[in-house]
Amino acid sequence: xxxxxxxxxxxxxxxxxxxxxxxxxxxxxxxxxxxxxxxxxxxxxxxxxxxxxxxxxxxxxxxxxxxxxxxxxxxxxxxxxxxxxxxxxxxxxxxxxxxxxxxxxxxxxxxxxxxxxxxxxxxxxxxxxxxxxxxxxxxxxxxxxxxxxxxxxxxxxxxxxxxxxxxxxxxxxxxxxxxxxxxxxxxxxxxxxxxxxxxxxxxxxxxxxxxxxxxxxxxxxxxxxxxxxxxxxxxxxxxxxxxxxxxxxxxxxxxxxxxxxxxxxxxxxxxxxxxxxxxxxxxxxxxxxxxxxxxxxxxxxxxxxxxxxxxxxxxxxxxxxxxxxxxxxxxxxxxxxxxxxxxxxxxxxxx
Amino acid sequence: xxxxxxxxxxxxxxxxxxxxxxxxxxxxxxxxxxxxxxxxxxxxxxxxxxxxxxxxxxxxxxxxxxxxxxxxxxxxxxxxxxxxxxxxxxxxxxxxxxxxxxxxxxxxxxxxxxxxxxxxxxxxxxxxxxxxxxxxxxxxxxxxxxxxxxxxxxxxxxxxxxxxxxxxxxxxxxxxxxxxxxxxxxxxxxxxxxxxxxxxxxxxxxxxxxxxxxxxxxxxxxxxxxxxxxxxxxxxxxxxxxxxxx
Numbered sequence: 001x002x003x004x005x006x007x008x009x010x011x012x013x014x015x016x017x018x019x020x021x022x023x024x025x026x027x028x029x030x031x032x033x034x035x036x037x038x039x040x041x042x043x044x045x046x047x048x049x050x051x052x053x054x055x056x057x058x059x060x061x062x063x064x065x066x067x068x069x070x071x072x073x074x075x076x077x078x079x080x081x082x083x084x085x086x087x088x089x090x091x092x093x094x095x096x097x098x099x100x101x102x103x104x105x106x107x108x109x110x111x112x113x114x115x116x117x118x119x120x121x122x123x124x125x126x127x128x129x130x131x132x133x134x135x136x137x138x139x140x141x142x143x144x145x146x147x148x149x150x151x152x153x154x155x156x157x158x159x160x161x162x163x164x165x166x167x168x169x170x171x172x173x174x175x176x177x178x179x180x181x182x183x184x185x186x187x188x189x190x191x192x193x194x195x196x197x198x199x200x201x202x203x204x205x206x207x208x209x210x211x212x213x214x215x216x217x218x219x220x221x222x223x224x225x226x227x228x229x230x231x232x233x234x235x236x237x238x239x240x241x242x243x244x245x246x247x248x249x250x251x252x253x254x255x256x257x258x259x260x261x262x263x264x265x266x267x268x269x270x271x272x273x274x275x276x277x278x279x280x281x282x283x284x285x286x287x288x289x290x291x292x293x294x295x296x297x298x299x300x301x302x303x304x305x306x307x308x309x310x311x312x313x314x315x316x317x318x319x320x321x322x323x324x325x326x327x328x329x330x331x332x333x334x335x336x337x338x339x340x341x342x343x344x345x346x347x348x349x350x351x
Numbered sequence: 352x353x354x355x356x357x358x359x360x361x362x363x364x365x366x367x368x369x370x371x372x373x374x375x376x377x378x379x380x381x382x383x384x385x386x387x388x389x390x391x392x393x394x395x396x397x398x399x400x401x402x403x404x405x406x407x408x409x410x411x412x413x414x415x416x417x418x419x420x421x422x423x424x425x426x427x428x429x430x431x432x433x434x435x436x437x438x439x440x441x442x443x444x445x446x447x448x449x450x451x452x453x454x455x456x457x458x459x460x461x462x463x464x465x466x467x468x469x470x471x472x473x474x475x476x477x478x479x480x481x482x483x484x485x486x487x488x489x490x491x492x493x494x495x496x497x498x499x500x501x502x503x504x505x506x507x508x509x510x511x512x513x514x515x516x517x518x519x520x521x522x523x524x525x526x527x528x529x530x531x532x533x534x535x536x537x538x539x540x541x542x543x544x545x546x547x548x549x550x551x552x553x554x555x556x557x558x559x560x561x562x563x564x565x566x567x568x569x570x571x572x573x574x575x576x577x578x579x580x581x582x583x584x585x586x587x588x589x590x591x592x593x594x595x596x597x
Binding site for chain 2: 047259
C-alpha cells in the first residue's frame with residue numbers, strides 16, 4: 001500500500017523475479033552467455049537512480065530476505081506476480097523457474113502469485129510439464145520469452161502452429177493471462193525478433209486469453225500501440241518504461257506515457273517493477289507522484305489522474321488475476337472497470 | 352608531415368563511418384558512440400572496432416552495421432586492407448568472420464537465417480520515414496498550419512531543414528518520391544499520397560514512431576555508458592541528444 005496526498009493505492013507488482021545468476025549456476029561451456037545476460041540486466045539497473053544501484057555480485061544473487069524487504073517492506077507492494085524465465089541452456093538450475101519462485105513464496109502466504117511458462121518447442125514433454133506446473137502452483141498466468149535459445153533454435157513466434165497448440169492447452173488448463181516478452185533473437189534470424197505481429201494473430205484467435213505485452217513492446221512501442229488499439233484483449237506491461245525512462249530520460253518517459261494513455265488507455269496498463277532489475281520503492285513513489293509536465297509538446301495527451309494511477313498501480317492487475325482488493329482502495333463505479341477488455345473507450349460486449 | 356592527397360586518414364575513416372547508421376535508431380554509429388576506435392596505418396591498413404550497448408543486441412542489426420562499416424571503409428581511396436571488429440557481443444566471431452569473408456548473412460549464420468537483410472533494412476527505413484514525417488511536420492503545425500493543409504503540400508514547399516534533407520534521403524533510399532513536386536505526406540509502403548480520411552491516423556503513427564525510436568535511443572545510450580566509460584570516436588555527448596534539442 002502506498003499513500004500520497006490522502007489517497008491510498010493498492011499496489012500489485014505484475015512483473016518481478018527471484019533469480020539465481022551467480023557463477024555457480026552457469027552451465028559449463030555457456031558461461032559467456034550466462035554472464036552476458038546478467039550483465040545486460042545489470043546495465044539496465046544503471047538507468048535507475050544512483051542510490052538504488054547494486055554491486056554486480058549482489059545483483060546476481062540477491063536473497064529471499066532482500067526481496068521481501070525491497071519489494072514488500074520498503075517497496076509498498078501488496079501482491080507480487082512472479083514471472084519465470086528459464087534459460088536452462090545457460091543456467092544449470094534455470095535462471096528463475098516456477099518452482100524456485102514457489103518454494104520461496106510458500107513461506108510468505110498471500111504475497112505472491114506464481115505464473116508459469118511454456119516453450120512450444122518442448123513438444124509433448126513441455127505440455128506435460130505445463131500441466132504439472134498449473135496443478136502444483138495454481139498458475140492462472142504464464143510468461144513467454146520468445147527469444148529463448150532451445151536446442152539450436154534462437155526463438156519462436158506466438159503464431160507458430162506449435163505455439164497455438166500450447167496456447168490452446170494452457171487455456172484448457174485454466175490459464176487466463178499470457179505475458180509476452182520479446183527478445184533480440186528469433187528463428188529465422190533475418191526477421192525482426194521484436195516484431196509483435198504474432199501477438200496480434202494470437203490475440204485475435206484466442207479472444208478469451210489476455211495478452212500482456214511486457215515492456216510495452218519496447219523497442220517497438222509504435223507497433224505495439226497500434227496493435228493494442230485493435231485487440232480488446234491486449235494489455236501493456238509497464239516494466240522497463242518506468243525503470244528505464246522515468247529517472248534517466250524524464251521527457252521521453254512523459255511522451256511514452258502520453259502515447260500509451262492515448263493508444264492503450266489507463267484501464268489496460270499494468271505496473272511491473274521488473275525487480276531485481278529495479279527496486280519498486282522509487283518506481284511506485286515516483287509514478288504515483290508523477291504529473292504530465294506542463295509543456296506545449298505534451299498538451300494533446302490524455303491526463304493521468306488519481307483514478308488512472310490506482311488502476312495502473314494495482315486495480316487492473318487485480319482484475320486480471322482475481323485478487324481481492326479491500327474496499328478502501330476501490331474506485332467509485334463512475335471510474336470505469338479496471339482491467340476490462342476493450343478497444344480504447346469501447347467495452348467489448350460480453351467480456 | 353602532411354599525408355599525400357590520396358592517403359587515408361583517421362579523419363576520413365571517421366567521416367566515412369558517419370554515413371553508417373544504426374538501422375533501428377536511424378542515427379550514425381559515430382554519434383551513438385558505437386565506434387570504439389578507428390585507425391589506419393601508413394600502408395593503408397584500416398582497423399575499425401565497434402561496440403554496442405549490450406552483449407545481446409539483435410544480431411541482424413549488428414551484422415548490418417559491421418558490414419556497412421566494412422563497405423564504406425574499404426571503398427576509401429588509399430585503404431589497402433580493411434578490418435572491422437565487433438567487440439563484446441555474443442555473435443562477434445560469426446559476424447566478424449562473415450563480414451571479412453563477404454559471406455552474407457545467411458551463410459554467416461549457417462542454418463539460422465533464410466534471407467539476407469534487405470527486407471529488414473527496408474522495414475526500418477519506412478519507420479525512419481514515418482519518424483521523419485513527424486519531425487518535419489511538427490514545426491509546420493506549430494507555425495499555424497493545420498494538418499489538412501499539410502496534405503496539399505509538396506516537399507518543395509517545406510522550408511529547408513536538416514530534418515527535411517534527412518526525410519528526402521530516406522525516401523530516396525526506398526525508391527519513394529523525394530523531389531520538390533512530391534507530396535509531403537505519403538504512405539511509406541506504397542509511396543502514394545495520404546488520403547484525407549487517413550490523415551489523423553497517419554500523423555499519430557508518425558508521432559508514436561518517432562517517440563519510440565528516440566526513447567530507444569535514450570535507453571541504448573544509457574546502457575552503452577554503463578558498459579563503457581570512455582566516449583566513442585565522434586560520439587555526441589548525451590547533453591546534445593534529441594531530447595534536449597527540442
